Amino acid sequence: xxxxxxxxxxxxxxxAEAGDASRELMFVFHxxxxxxxxxxxxxxxxxxxxxxxxxxFAPAWIEGVVGVxxxxxxxxxxxxxxxLGQVQEAATxxxxxxxxxxxxxxxxADRIVGVEAIEPGALExxxxxxxxAMLKVCRAHFRMGETVVHxxxxxxxxxxxxxxxxxx
Amino acid sequence: xxAREDYLIEFKSGGRAFAAEARSLRSIAGAGWxxxxxxxxxxxxxxxxxxxxxxxxxxxxVAWGEGNVGFVVESISKRQIERQAIRPVPELLRGWLQAxxxxxxxxxxxxxxxxxxxxxxxxxxxxxxAGERDQS
Numbered sequence: 001x002x003x004x005x006x007x008x009x010x011x012x013x014x015x016a017e018a019g020d021a022s023r024e025l026m027f028v029f030h031x032x033x034x035x036x037x038x039x040x041x042x043x044x045x046x047x048x049x050x051x052x053x054x055x056x057f058a059p060a061w062i063e064g065v066v067g068v069x070x071x072x073x074x075x076x077x078x079x080x081x082x083x084l085g086q087v088q089e090a091a092t093x094x095x096x097x098x099x100x101x102x103x104x105x106x107x108x109a110d111r112i113v114g115v116e117a118i119e120p121g122a123l124e125x126x127x128x129x130x131x132x133a134m135l136k137v138c139r140a141h142f143r144m145g146e147t148v149v150h151x152x153x154x155x156x157x158x159x160x161x162x163x164x165x166x167x168x
Numbered sequence: 169x170x171a172r173e174d175y176l177i178e179f180k181s182g183g184r185a186f187a188a189e190a191r192s193l194r195s196i197a198g199a200g201w202x203x204x205x206x207x208x209x210x211x212x213x214x215x216x217x218x219x220x221x222x223x224x225x226x227x228x229x230v231a232w233g234e235g236n237v238g239f240v241v242e243s244i245s246k247r248q249i250e251r252q253a254i255r256p257v258p259e260l261l262r263g264w265l266q267a268x269x270x271x272x273x274x275x276x277x278x279x280x281x282x283x284x285x286x287x288x289x290x291x292x293x294x295x296x297x298a299g300e301r302d303q304s
Contacts, residue, residue: 056219
């Protein structure tokens with residue numbers, strides 16, 4: 001069972017609360033037909049609509065780059081990367097800026113759920129019926145009511161994305 | 169004031185704005201910028217970038233092996249962009265690109281706009297290497 005803690009919106013930078021040590025905090029968002037989770041500490045900020053500049057010679061799953069306070073941030077199109085088909089883009093979508101180690105990237109979220117506190121034992125191995133690209137980068141899943149939330153492993157996502165380019 | 173040629177030249181290709189470092193160019197055919205240099209080969213840049221070419225009017229000439237290669241673009245802007253506007257290509261993005269064509273990204277309009285700074289000499293080298301790979 002997941003308990004909601006806070007829901008970041010707009011362009012205000014934020015950080016996760018320390019929380020109950022026995023629970024794991026997850027930043028949860030919807031994209032297309034799927035719901036994903038990230039460690040809140042990896043979410044640098046959530047921005048509104050931004051113009052994305054396409055990049056030549058980039059794979060289809062790189063939507064382009066955005067400028068965030070003078071920095072250049074690549075935007076990874078999760079739905080294309082995972083082969084989930086087209087997403088109806090809404091004006092209310094949000095850009096989630098992710099920092100992982102020395103890297104910064106961004107992904108679109110149709111809707112931000114917020115930070116959920118996951119009880120011990122609620123995390124289960126990834127579902128076996130996921131598309132292969134998704135299975136490779138999901139470390140676990142949990143349920144929020146009827147909704148299945150896929151926990152993304154950022155180490156794996158970055159390593160797999162580079163491997164995919166090298167493999168052509 | 170920028171040092172001589174320590175600036176970016178903005179141009180249009182496929183209807184989109186790009187830039188290149190002035191010092192990476194030998195000449196711009198038809199623009200009266202530096203003495204004209206003959207290009208042994210001319211390529212339409214928009215086609216290489218996967219864009220629909222517009223009517224071409226200028227050729228950016230860069231060194232290529234012992235000779236030169238020209239990249240045909242649609243127009244050259246009168247705006248010169250200071251080199252300080254360039255930000256490096258993020259390492260993550262560099263690892264995702266299928267060709268080493270970016271010298272950086274110019275941050276414009278107070279951070280609101282981004283423009284690709286193309287590394288045309290490297291693009292020429294990459295195309296030559298790709299051509300050799302295709303023939304082998």
